[in-house]
Amino acid sequence: MARTAIETGWMRIRWYVACLGTAGKAGIGLIVLALLFWVMAVLPQQRILQTLQDKVRSMQPTRSDTRNGAVLNDTQALQLFYDFLPQSDSSPYWISELDRIARENGVELNRSDYQLQLEKESRLVRYEIKFPVRGTYPQIRAFIANTLQSVPILALTDIAINRETVALGQVEAHLGMTLYLRDD
Numbered sequence: 001m002a003r004t005a006i007e008t009g010w011m012r013i014r015w016y017v018a019c020l021g022t023a024g025k026a027g028i029g030l031i032v033l034a035l036l037f038w039v040m041a042v043l044p045q046q047r048i049l050q051t052l053q054d055k056v057r058s059m060q061p062t063r064s065d066t067r068n069g070a071v072l073n074d075t076q077a078l079q080l081f082y083d084f085l086p087q088s089d090s091s092p093y094w095i096s097e098l099d100r101i102a103r104e105n106g107v108e109l110n111r112s113d114y115q116l117q118l119e120k121e122s123r124l125v126r127y128e129i130k131f132p133v134r135g136t137y138p139q140i141r142a143f144i145a146n147t148l149q150s151v152p153i154l155a156l157t158d159i160a161i162n163r164e165t166v167a168l169g170q171v172e173a174h175l176g177m178t179l180y181l182r183d184d
Contacts, residue, residue, distance in 0.1 A: 085153060085182040088125045094179055097151055098129075105143040107135040118183065127179040130158070132172055137161070140173050153180045 017025065072080065086094075095114075102109045112131035119126065133140055144156060158176030 082123055082182050085124070085180055088181040088183045091127055091179065091181060094151055094154070095129075098147060098177075101146050101150060102133065102143055105135070105146060106139050107133045107143045109133055123183050125181045125183040127181065128157075129177045129179060130174070132174050134170055134172050136169050137171050140171065144175070147177075151179070154178070155180070 020028065099109060110132055112129055115128040115130075117126040117128060133143065135143070140161070144159075148154060148156060155178045156175070157178050158174070160174045161171055162173070163171040
């Protein structure tokens, strides 16, 4: 009995499909593909997006001090900013980080120029760093991205990219970066 019902149902489906014609079959095929794409590609990305949005919401700065619930005044906020910056005597460590990241990304650092800039009426010290780098375009992009992610007190201030010939895969970029430190 169950076998007959299955066979009858299968024959009915075949009859409906035969009645659809070419356009109907193509339409149903597109609907099935769209559903598969939505399940396989869109849903996972929506989950990732939701996770990232939750992370951003949790990282949003609050204007209240978490210790006592008081609102920060300008002096306290400025002190909090200075406390975030490392001491100026840590500059060799941060420069060695630049070298390490360059090696990891396969980028050549030939030489670099450092210039110390003291800010008047401020406890801020700026090291202006200028250096040429050599590598492929993706390597240089990865070096810049990894540097800015690994060294949060560094800012990219200048970039110039040159390539001598189109056939040459190597490019030379002149980068300008500024390292911000605290001078106590």
